[in-house]
Amino acid sequence: MxxxxxxxxxxxxxxxxxxxxxxxxxxxxxxxxxxxxxxxxxxxxxxxxxxxxxxxxxxxxxxxxxxxxxxxxxxxxxxxxxxxxxxxxxxxxxxxxxxxxxxxxxxxxxxxxxxxxxxxxxxxxxxxxxxxxxxxxxxxxxxxxxxxxxxxxxxxxxxxxxxxxxxxxxxxxxxxxxxxxxxxxxxxxxxxxxxxxxxxxxxxxxxxxxxxxxxxxxxxxxxxxxxxxxxxxxxxxxxxxxxxxxxxxxxxxxxxxxxxxxxxxSTGGSTTGGSTTGGSTTGGSTGGTGGPAACKVTYATQSWSNGFTANVTVANTGSAAVDNWRLAFTLPSGQTVTSAWNATVSPSSGAVTASGQSYNAQIPAGGSQSFGFQGSYSGSFAKPAAFSLNGTACTVA
Missing domain, CATH: 2.60.120.180 (Glycoside hydrolase family 11/12, catalytic domain)
Known part of the structure; x- marks a missing residue:
């Protein structure tokens, strides 16, 4: 109808x-x-x-x-x-x-x-x-x-x-x-x-x-x-x-x-056959080496019996843009990633690395990128203790 x-x-x-x-x-x-x-x-x-x-x-x-x-x-x-x-x-x-x-x-x-x-x-x-x-x-x-x-x-x-x-x-x-x-x-x-x-x-x-x-x-x-x-x-x-x-x-x-x-x-990606792929980022400075950077991580979670979601914001507090950002951290024992958005998180447990997508691969100086994931856990729920952006330790908000 x-x-x-x-x-x-x-x-x-x-x-x-x-x-x-x-x-x-x-x-x-x-x-x-x-x-x-x-x-x-x-x-x-x-x-x-x-x-x-x-x-x-x-x-x-x-x-x-x-x-x-x-x-x-x-x-x-x-x-x-x-x-x-x-x-x-x-x-x-x-x-x-x-x-x-x-x-x-x-x-x-x-x-x-x-x-x-x-x-x-x-x-x-x-x-x-x-x-x-x-x-x-x-x-x-x-x-x-x-x-x-x-x-x-x-x-x-x-x-x-x-x-x-x-x-x-x-x-x-x-x-x-x-x-x-x-x-x-x-x-x-x-x-x-x-x-x-x-x-x-x-x-x-x-x-x-x-x-x-x-x-x-x-x-x-x-x-x-x-x-x-x-x-x-x-x-x-x-x-x-x-x-x-x-x-x-x-x-x-x-x-x-x-x-x-x-x-x-970020501007919209290209749409082909009704699905969205890719995209380009605007704003912030260009250049960046993808190497060491000053950074701050905000790790916000919601948990329930045997499950949780994490929303992660990676802020670039340095003076140059960071290209192809990679955020490394270790999930507490018993936690497993089941799905993720705005980043690729691999492997699913233990020492993992979150990598930006084509549309959000750069973090401009003074800017930030966010991603999230859903997971399961056993035992007591806890957050990762430390994070590093392209090999440099970040402060945690």
């Missing part, structure tokens, strides 16, 4: 979002007021109610497509939908977009954010998300990335990137399917269209993804490759949540993180 969503955002003082029913909706609505700081287990039932967590993210109830009650329980790391009354037709827009975000959305900016930021100035934008799903609802789990030619903090952006981690029921993205793509190490069905307010490019996972860490720039680059953005445009916000059509109680974002590292950006 060919369904489009057409949801026109109003100004932040509006009370009702105007829907034009030709298909599926996009995730965007008005925000009212400035978000107060939240504590664990904050209940929000107000239509556009919001709060902040971790001193850096906004969580919003964002009920814009129905007059029925929706409530969320905001925890210290995410939120859960606790009440989701009413339903709307699956041939139209969803009833809400409860979500968490970093950046600016209808003048409501998250605390301390450095967004909007020009894509060409962003070295990396690592993020991670963990979803919890239910089976008795019709919904999508949507990760939204907003791009605009200007540093916009209010109103509708020109291009919306939607990453569908999961969807249940007879729903589909805006527009039509135009092919497939390999982005950030995963395969996606790609849809493009326009909802009447902005262009939308959607990446639909073939099967449900429960949790994942990746670089937002990989999807921004793909949008650039397809002519839906430019490297001079701005990333204004990064959001994760749900678009429910029917029910939705129990859906949850248990963890969310989003960081935007400024200092040298």
């Amino acid at each position: 060919d369904i489009l969503a057409h949801a026109l955002r109003t100004t932040r003082t509006a009370v009702v979002a105007v829907l034009c029913v030709l298909g599926l909706a996009v995730a965007g609505v008005v925000m009212l007021g400035t978000a107060p700081s939240a504590h664990a287990d904050t209940q929000i039932c107000d239509q556009y109610g919001s709060t902040t967590i971790e001193g850096r993210y906004v969580v919003q109830n964002n009920r814009w497509g129905t007059s029925e009650t929706q409530c969320i329980n905001v925890t210290s790391t995410g939120f859960q939908i606790t009440q989701a009354d009413g339903s709307v037709s699956t041939s139209g827009a969803p009833k809400a977009y409860p979500s968490i975000y970093n950046g600016c959305h209808y003048t409501n900016c998250s605390p301390g954010t450095n967004l909007p930021a020009q894509l060409s100035a962003i070295g990396s934008a690592p993020t991670s998300i963990s979803y919890s799903y239910v089976s008795n609802a019709i919904y999508d789990a949507a990760y939204d990335i907003w791009l605009d030619p200007t540093a916009k903090k209010d109103g509708v952006n020109q291009t919306e990137i939607m990453v569908w981690f999961n969807h249940v029921g007879s729903i589909q993205p805006v527009g039509s399917k135009v092919g497939t793509a390999s982005v950030a190490g995963r395969s996606w069905d790609v849809w493009t269209g326009n909802n009447g307010s902005n262009n939308v490019i959607s990446f639909v996972a073939p099967s449900a993804i429960g949790s994942w860490s990746f670089d937002v720039k990989a999807f921004a680059n793909e949008a650039i490759n397809r002519g839906l953005a430019q490297n001079s445009w701005y990333l204004t916000s990064v959001q994760a949540g749900f678009e429910p059509w029917q029910n939705g109680a129990g859906l949850a974002v248990s963890n969310f993180s989003s960081t935007v590292n400024l200092g040298g950006g």
Whole structure:
């Protein structure tokens, strides 16, 4: 069934979002007021109610497509939908977009954010998300990335990137399917269209993804490759949540993180047959020998029973660019790498080396590159004790 969503955002003082029913909706609505700081287990039932967590993210109830009650329980790391009354037709827009975000959305900016930021100035934008799903609802789990030619903090952006981690029921993205793509190490069905307010490019996972860490720039680059953005445009916000059509109680974002590292950006790679390969790096100084460098490593992890993810940022604190960077470190006993993004990590255990890809092989002076990996472990979880960049020991943040 060919369904489009057409949801026109109003100004932040509006009370009702105007829907034009030709298909599926996009995730965007008005925000009212400035978000107060939240504590664990904050209940929000107000239509556009919001709060902040971790001193850096906004969580919003964002009920814009129905007059029925929706409530969320905001925890210290995410939120859960606790009440989701009413339903709307699956041939139209969803009833809400409860979500968490970093950046600016209808003048409501998250605390301390450095967004909007020009894509060409962003070295990396690592993020991670963990979803919890239910089976008795019709919904999508949507990760939204907003791009605009200007540093916009209010109103509708020109291009919306939607990453569908999961969807249940007879729903589909805006527009039509135009092919497939390999982005950030995963395969996606790609849809493009326009909802009447902005262009939308959607990446639909073939099967449900429960949790994942990746670089937002990989999807921004793909949008650039397809002519839906430019490297001079701005990333204004990064959001994760749900678009429910029917029910939705129990859906949850248990963890969310989003960081935007400024200092040298990468342009989009070349796209062939719907998949992204390669790319070129701009910004920062050129030259570099690939040899010794002054460096600092930030190693951020999330762990659970027998599994973990690591997001690693390698900062070049020297005065010359580093080409073909290689970061060496030793994984603690019992840890094994199962997948990686933005770098090749080899071997899978013991003394390993992470090497940059063709699109991020240089670290400009004063800049940084980020990569990540997922792994398994046994025993007690621990972090590597030391790191070296092209043979030179790094400080650890």
